Structure formats: C-alpha cells, structure tokens
Amino acid sequence: MEPWRIYALGDRALTVSFGDTLSDLLSETVLSLQQALQADPIPGVEECVPSYATLTLYYDPAVVRASLPGPPGLSVSERLASHLWQRCQQPTPTGSASSPRLVEIPVCYEPDFGLDLDLVAVHAGMTVDEVIELHLSRTYRVYLIGFVPGFPYMGVTDPRLDIPRRAEPRQRVAPGSVALAGRQTGIYPLETPAGWQVIGRTPWTLFDAKRTPACWLSAGMEVRFRRIGLEDFASTSQPWP
Amino acid sequence: MALRMVKPGWMPALQDAGRKGHRAQGMPLSGAMDPDAYRSANLLCGNHPDAVALELTLHGASLMAEAEVWLAHVGGGSLLYINDVPAPMGRLLRVAPFSLLTFQPAGRGCRSYLAMAGGFAAQIDLGSGSTYAPARLGGVQGRSLQAGDLLTPAAPGRVLTARTQLSIPIGPDGWGAATWGMDVRLDPATAPDTVRVLAGAEWEAFSTEARQAFLEASFRVHPDANRMGYPLQGPALAAQGLGSMRSTAVCPGTIQVTPGGTPFLLMSDAQTVGGYPRVAHIFSADLPACGQLRPGDDLRFVLGSISEAEEALEGRQQWFRGLEASVRCRFDA
Numbered sequence: 001m002e003p004w005r006i007y008a009l010g011d012r013a014l015t016v017s018f019g020d021t022l023s024d025l026l027s028e029t030v031l032s033l034q035q036a037l038q039a040d041p042i043p044g045v046e047e048c049v050p051s052y053a054t055l056t057l058y059y060d061p062a063v064v065r066a067s068l069p070g071p072p073g074l075s076v077s078e079r080l081a082s083h084l085w086q087r088c089q090q091p092t093p094t095g096s097a098s099s100p101r102l103v104e105i106p107v108c109y110e111p112d113f114g115l116d117l118d119l120v121a122v123h124a125g126m127t128v129d130e131v132i133e134l135h136l137s138r139t140y141r142v143y144l145i146g147f148v149p150g151f152p153y154m155g156v157t158d159p160r161l162d163i164p165r166r167a168e169p170r171q172r173v174a175p176g177s178v179a180l181a182g183r184q185t186g187i188y189p190l191e192t193p194a195g196w197q198v199i200g201r202t203p204w205t206l207f208d209a210k211r212t213p214a215c216w217l218s219a220g221m222e223v224r225f226r227r228i229g230l231e232d233f234a235s236t237s238q239p240w241p
Numbered sequence: 242m243a244l245r246m247v248k249p250g251w252m253p254a255l256q257d258a259g260r261k262g263h264r265a266q267g268m269p270l271s272g273a274m275d276p277d278a279y280r281s282a283n284l285l286c287g288n289h290p291d292a293v294a295l296e297l298t299l300h301g302a303s304l305m306a307e308a309e310v311w312l313a314h315v316g317g318g319s320l321l322y323i324n325d326v327p328a329p330m331g332r333l334l335r336v337a338p339f340s341l342l343t344f345q346p347a348g349r350g351c352r353s354y355l356a357m358a359g360g361f362a363a364q365i366d367l368g369s370g371s372t373y374a375p376a377r378l379g380g381v382q383g384r385s386l387q388a389g390d391l392l393t394p395a396a397p398g399r400v401l402t403a404r405t406q407l408s409i410p411i412g413p414d415g416w417g418a419a420t421w422g423m424d425v426r427l428d429p430a431t432a433p434d435t436v437r438v439l440a441g442a443e444w445e446a447f448s449t450e451a452r453q454a455f456l457e458a459s460f461r462v463h464p465d466a467n468r469m470g471y472p473l474q475g476p477a478l479a480a481q482g483l484g485s486m487r488s489t490a491v492c493p494g495t496i497q498v499t500p501g502g503t504p505f506l507l508m509s510d511a512q513t514v515g516g517y518p519r520v521a522h523i524f525s526a527d528l529p530a531c532g533q534l535r536p537g538d539d540l541r542f543v544l545g546s547i548s549e550a551e552e553a554l555e556g557r558q559q560w561f562r563g564l565e566a567s568v569r570c571r572f573d574a
Contacts, residue, residue: 008442009442009495010523011550015489021487046262047262049264049490049514051514052489061551062555145267146512148267192375207266214263215267219265
C-alpha cells in the first residue's frame with residue numbers, strides 16, 4: 001500500500017490521500033473513511049468528497065476552532081489534520097458492509113450516437129463490433145462523481161480500449177453520451193463540452209435535481225452496460241434508487 | 242413590489258451563498274462571485290445575508306421598478322443610476338414605482354449585487370437559489386435573466402422602524418437613500434492588485450524558477466474569464482515529473498496549472514475535481530475580491546501561512562459582524 005498523507009487544500013479544506021493509483025482497494029479505503037466520518041461526524045466538517053484515492057473534507061474554520069481544542073499556536077487546519085490522523089489510525093471496516101450495488105445501463109451504439117466509434121476502432125486496430133464487445137465485457141466500478149453534476153468516472157476498461165482524450169474537445173454532446181478516455185469510461189449527464197471519445201448513448205437520466213438523490217449513481221457502485229437498438233432507445237424505463 | 246428586467250446587459254443572474262453539500266455528486270458550489278459584496282447588500286436591506294440577490298457583471302443592465310421597492314447596490318463594475326441620477330452605493334434605497342434603474346460603467350471592479358428587501362424569489366434546487374445554467378438549476382428557470390423577466394421578493398422582508406422609514410423620504414427624482422450604510426472606504430468591492438496564497442498540494446512539483454516566477458511576475462486576467470474561473474496570462478509555469486495526475490478535489494480559490502503552463506484560478510462555478518497540478522490556493526479572505534477582477538486586470542501573488550490565512554478570514558468575519566451590528570437597529574425584529 002502507498003504511503004498516505006493529509007494536506008491542506010487552501011484554508012477551508014483538507015485532503016486525505018491514500019495514493020495516486022487506480023485501484024478498487026484504495027477506492028474502498030476512501031469510501032470507508034467517508035462512511036466513518038458520516039457515522040461519527042466532526043463538528044464543522046460540512047462535506048466529504050471522494051475521488052479515486054483521496055477524500056477531501058470541506059470545513060468551517062470557526063466551528064472547527066471551537067470544537068477541536070488544541071495547543072495555542074496550532075492552526076485550525078493543523079488541529080483538524082491531527083484529529084483526522086488519529087481517526088485514520090483506528091481500524092476502519094475494510095470494504096462496505098453490504099456488497100456494492102450493481103446496476104445495468106442500456107446503451108445504444110448506433111453511428112448517430114457513437115460519434116467516435118470508428119476512430120476508437122482504428123486506434124485499437126479492431127472492428128467497431130469488437131470495440132462494443134470489449135466495452136460490454138466488463139463490470140465497472142464508479143470511482144467518483146465529478147466534472148459536472150452526475151458524471152461518473154468508471155473503470156477500468158480493457159487495455160485495448162485505452163485511448164487518449166480528443167485533441168479538441170467537442171463544444172457540446174447530448175446528455176447520456178457514453179465515452180472513453182484512458183482506461184476509463186463515463187457518461188455525460190448534461191449537454192456539456194466533452195473531451196472524451198463518445199461511443200454510444202444511454203436513454204437514461206443520470207442527474208435530476210427534482211429527485212432524491214439527484215444523482216443516480218454514486219461512488220462505490222458497479223455498472224454493467226447492456227446493448228440496445230434504436231427501437232428500444234425511447235422505450236426502456238429507468239429505475240431510480 | 243417588483244422589478245422588471247428591461248435590458249439584461251451581460252448575463253445577470255440570481256445568486257445566493259451557493260449550493261453547499263452536493264460536491265460528492267459533482268455539483269459545483271456556485272453562488273455569488275464576491276460573497277462580501279453580496280452579503281453586505283442583503284444586510285443593508287434587512288435580509289438574511291444569504292438571501293437571493295441579483296448578480297450583475299459589468300454595466301449595461303436596466304430594470305424598471307413596477308412598485309415601490311427597497312434596494313441596496315454593492316460591488317464593482319457598475320454604478321447605479323435611478324431616473325438618470327446617480328444613486329449611492331452601500332445605502333438602503335427607497336425607489337418609487339415606475340423608476341428606471343440603469344447600471345453605468347464604473348472604473349474598477351466587475352460584479353455588483355442588487356439586493357431587494359425580502360430577497361428575490363427564485364427557483365430553489367437542492368437547497369439553493371443560485372443560478373447554475375449547465376444543469377438549469379436555481380434562479381429564473383435555471384438561466385441568466387432576459388428582458389421581460391419579472392423579479393419579485395421571496396418574503397415580505399423585515400420592516401424598517403418608523404423612525405428609519407421617515408428618514409428615507411422619496412425625493413423629486415423618485416427615490417431616496419438612507420444616510421447610514423457601509424463605509425465605502427472599507428468597501429470590499431475593488432479589484433485587488435495583490436492576493437495572498439497558500440502553497441498548493443503540488444507546489445513542490447514546480448521548479449524553483451517556476452515558483453519564483455509565480456511569486457514575482459504579474460499575471461493578467463484572460464478575456465475567457467467567466468464564473469468557472471480565470472485563465473491567467475504570464476510566464477508559463479512548468480510542473481515536473483507529475484505525468485498524468487489522477488483527478489482529485491479542487492475548489493473555488495484553487496490555482497491549477499494546465500499542461501501548457503497556464504495558471505487557471507478557479508471561481509464559484511468551478512468543477513469539483515481536476516487533474517492538473519495545484520500550484521496554490523487563494524486565502525479565503527482574499528477570494529471575494531477576486532470576484533471583482535475583470536479581463537485585462539493584473540494580479541500578483543504573495544505566499545502566506547495557514548495561520549495568516551485563518552487570521553485574515555477571522556478578520557473578514559469580524560468586519561462583517563460589525564456591519565451587521567450597525568444596521569440591525571434600523572429594522573424591527
């Protein structure tokens with residue numbers, strides 16, 4: 001396991017870093033700490049945000065100052081870091097108590113939706129159908145939600161699908177666009193600029209502020225893709241957690 | 242009591258203190274770009290400091306009061322004229338029906354806040370009325386305002402004491418101003434020349450020359466600056482030996498450096514994670530003033546310690562509590 005550390009992200013946030021690699025174990029460790037902090041919150045800590053191998057805590061310095069006594073001369077940031085360090089020494093349950101929830105997401109890979117499928121196939125030296133087969137062949141872990149509301153960073157894809165981001169990002173892609181970059185796959189939940197290679201589209205909604213939770217996926221979930229044709233695109237109904 | 246948008250100018254939008262608590266879902270914080278100016282404007286109207294207010298970027302907007310309204314204008318980038326007469330900044334204003342509010346060019350600053358007694362009614366999404374256009378959240382249908390939009394108060398608002406009301410008569414120009422308000426010399430709404438920063442998580446990954454350049458050179462805000470952040474023009478800052486970093490947390494105030502060496506100061510609508518090295522973070526106490534930077538403004542950075550940053554933030558909060566105490570007595574409980 002890589003050495004872990006705590007560093008300040010400005011004067012209102014701290015990051016606990018468990019490493020810098022793409023690994024399910026590190027991701028589990030991050031989510032375990034997040035759960036532990038939710039179960040036994042530190043007063044003044046307002047949000048915990050997981051990433052691949054880091055958990056970032058946003059806090060209100062005035063509240064933390066009042067709630068965490070420390071020697072004079074020690075900053076609030078240092079006090080909170082010291083407290084967190086002690087918390088991290090305590091054994092945290094490895095892995096989540098329940099097995100990760102698996103969801104299956106329908107994807108239509110028709111050329112109108114899979115804008116970069118041909119390019120990915122050329123890059124990988126295979127046919128479009130082989131690219132689709134490889135994309136369907138794995139169960140992916142949601143490492144984090146970021147970039148824009150509801151965008152899941154998922155991995156890891158088959159090494160043969162490893163492809164760089166587009167040199168020039170698209171100005172706009174349609175919501176539901178399924179894309180590849182590096183050894184990752186993701187879904188654009190909103191009409192946004194997009195730097196990843198778009199290979200298909202899901203008819204499902206990933207982000208809806210009117211629902212609870214607003215975000216359909218969350219870090220730690222597992223995702224499989226199911227191929228659908230154009231005729232099914234409008235007719236698949238979506239469960240919401 | 243209502244205001245009608247006559248001419249929108251440059252993307253005016255309703256904002257509040259931000260959409261907190263949803264960053265794990267990839268939701269940007271959003272909210273006012275200059276929280277000090279925004280919260281001050283609310284206080285002057287007797288509102289909760291986090292009530293929804295109208296954020297104006299530079300000048301050009303105009304609004305019609307369709308009923309008597311109580312307003313306050315705080316910030317940079319524009320000067321308020323009511324019925325063609327300049328109205329003071331940082332004062333509670335009483336405006337007669339059918340008055341025209343226009344926002345004229347100001348020498349400095351970029352964003353100003355118009356608060357209305359009772360706060361502006363807004364679409365509340367995930368607990369906030371802040372406009373976040375990419376997901377169509379908050380504000381008026383999740384978008385910036387257009388000509389014809391009607392803006393009404395969210396709540397009746399606190400009532401001014403009879404004595405204070407009498408002290409603000411409507412004059413011959415169709416409006417009156419309180420004699421009390423913010424001390425404009427302490428007005429936070431001017432763009433800074435220098436801001437204090439803390440070393441970023443990847444500070445050590447930058448060469449000695451790059452770090453020196455960061456602290457000694459002057460950086461110019463690029464024309465592409467927007468609510469997400471500002472690209473900064475200056476010497477290129479090369480980070481070494483990082484390869485491709487895994488995406489991790491970034492927040493308003495983070496200065497990340499693109500592969501081309503361009504520093505990028507993240508602001509209110511910034512994404513929640515980023516994969517570029519973070520050279521520094523702006524002191525939280527200095528970040529509101531960064532909301533007043535306009536394209537072409539020059540900026541320098543000076544390195545400080547975490548204790549200094551916390552002390553500075555405490556100082557800002559004390560200044561704000563002082564303002565709060567000084568205006569509270571003007572309103573009925």
